[in-house]
Amino acid sequence: xxxxxxxxxxxxxxxxxxxxxxxxxxxxxxxxxxxxxxxxxxxxxxxxxxxxxxxxxxxxxxxxxxxxxxxxxxxxxxxxxxxxxxxxxxxxxxxxxxxxxxxxxxxxxxxxxxxxxxxxxxxxxxxxxxxxxxxxxxxxxxxxxxxxxxxxxxxxxxxxxxxxxxxxxxxxxxxxxxxxxxxxxxxxxxxxxxxxxxxxxxxxxxxxxxxxxxxxxxxxxxxxxxxxxxxxxxxxxxxxxxxxxxxxxxxxxxxxxxxxxxxxxxxxxxxxxxxxxxxxxx
Numbered sequence: 001x002x003x004x005x006x007x008x009x010x011x012x013x014x015x016x017x018x019x020x021x022x023x024x025x026x027x028x029x030x031x032x033x034x035x036x037x038x039x040x041x042x043x044x045x046x047x048x049x050x051x052x053x054x055x056x057x058x059x060x061x062x063x064x065x066x067x068x069x070x071x072x073x074x075x076x077x078x079x080x081x082x083x084x085x086x087x088x089x090x091x092x093x094x095x096x097x098x099x100x101x102x103x104x105x106x107x108x109x110x111x112x113x114x115x116x117x118x119x120x121x122x123x124x125x126x127x128x129x130x131x132x133x134x135x136x137x138x139x140x141x142x143x144x145x146x147x148x149x150x151x152x153x154x155x156x157x158x159x160x161x162x163x164x165x166x167x168x169x170x171x172x173x174x175x176x177x178x179x180x181x182x183x184x185x186x187x188x189x190x191x192x193x194x195x196x197x198x199x200x201x202x203x204x205x206x207x208x209x210x211x212x213x214x215x216x217x218x219x220x221x222x223x224x225x226x227x228x229x230x231x232x233x234x235x236x237x238x239x240x241x242x243x244x245x246x247x248x249x250x251x252x253x254x255x256x257x258x259x260x261x262x263x264x265x266x267x268x269x270x271x272x273x274x275x276x277x278x279x280x281x282x
Contacts, residue, residue: 001058001061001062001065002037003058003061005036005037005038006034006035006036006037006038006054006058007034007035007037007043007058008032008033008034008035008055008058008059008062009032009033009035009043010030010031010032010033011031011033032048032055032059033046033048034046034047034048034050034051034054034055034058035047089109090110091110091111091112091113094112095112095257095258096112096255096256096257096258097111097112097255097256097257098253098254098255099137099228099230099253099254099255099256100230100251100252100253100254101230101231101251102230103228103229103230103254104227104229104230104231104232104234105227105229105234106227106228106229107227107228108139108140108220108221108222108226108227108228110228111139111228111256112256112257112258113258114187114256114258115216115217115218115219115270116189116192116193116194116195116216116218116262116266116270117189117258117259117260117261117262118186118187118188118189118197118258118259118260119186119187119189119256119257119258119259119260120184120185120186120187120255120256120257120259121137121146121148121158121184121185121187121254121255121256121257122182122183122184122185122254122255122257123136123137123148123182123183123184123251123253123254123255124180124181124182124251124252124253125180125181125182125183125247125249125250125251125252126179126180126181126249126250126252127154127176127177127178127179127180127181127249127250128178128248128249128250129178130154130175130177130178131152131153131154131175132150132154132176132178132247132248132249133149133150133151133152133153133154133245133247133248134149134150134231134232134245134246134247134248134249135147135148135149135229135231135232135233135241135245135246135247136148136149136150136183136230136231136247136251136254137228137229137230137231137254138228138229138233138238139221139226139227139228139229139238140161140217140221140222140226140235140238141221141222141224141226141235141236141237141238142161142164142236142237142238143161143163143164143221143222143224143226143236144161144162144163144164144217144221144222145161145217145221145222145226145238146158146159146160146161146238147159147161147233147238147239147241148183148185148254149239149241149245149247150176150247150249151171151241152241153175154175154176155171155172155173155174155175155176156171156172156176156183156201156203156208156209157169157170157171157172157201158170158171158185158199158201158209159238159239160199160213160216161238161239162213162214162215162216162217163217166214166215167239167240168199168211168212168213168214169211170185170199170200170201170209170210170211171201171209172201172203172208172209173209174208176203181203181204182203182204182205183201183202183203184201184202184203185199185200185201186199186200186202186259187199187200187213188200188259189216189260191263192263192266193218193265193266193269193270194215194216194217194218195215195216196212196213196214196215196216197212197213197216198210198211198212198213199211199212199213218269218270218273219270219273219274219277220273220274220277222235223277230251230254231246231247231251232244232245232246232247233245
């Protein structure tokens with residue numbers, strides 16, 4: 001805790017990469033340190049033994065602030081809080097979020113989750129010339145994910161990559177001329193954990209392509225740092241296009257929207273899968 005130029009802190013003893021061997025917060029490894037930040041910004045001179053009264057006051061302040069802000073009970077941050085003490089996700093309650101070209105390299109958990117539900121991906125773009133190309137928005141990488149893009153011929157295309165084994169294309173055969181367009185991918189989920197569904201691609205309200213996606217990724221696209229990007233594909237390419245594949249037109253917005261909700265059984269299966277994924281990444 002920081003107050004008036006001083007900081008009191010406790011290392012707690014658990015190294016970050018030791019994920020499931022936490023210590024109790026009242027154990028013997030709880031050693032508080034005290035630093036005068038105004039004179040020692042690098043926190044190299046521990047003054048806990050020199051100013052025990054100041055340290056005691058800061059510890060009491062920490063306790064009162066923790067009570068006021070509902071920080072207790074303290075816990076090791078090796079996994080998300082569950083049950084009674086679960087921390088709400090920042091996207092909880094949101095079924096529609098608008099992104100723009102500033103949104104690149106976004107971790108999967110920080111983007112609206114479209115798995116196991118019907119959903120829509122809509123992009124408003126402006127093309128300056130014929131044969132504009134590049135990724136409008138994508139998530140994941142070569143081992144799993146999706147991508148909405150204009151191919152190198154300028155044709156609107158949606159690609160779904162199922163674990164690198166199945167690539168499903170929903171692609172128009174007509175290149176887009178210069179102008180303003182709203183490109184929408186609508187996916188109608190069959191229902192269920194990792195089930196498939198029907199995908200329809202439309203441009204300015206007119207359907208230009210459709211295809212069936214046999215099955216979908218139910219839990220996570222990547223455990224190796226693949227991300228959500230607007231205007232480029234920053235990681236390994238989701239599909240058979242050049243690395244990065246920067247969009248050459250203007251992207252006004254990309255909107256992700258959930259059109260349905262997963263069943264309780266599917267949500268339970270998702271949570272189990274996420275837990276198993278966290279174990280395998282330890």
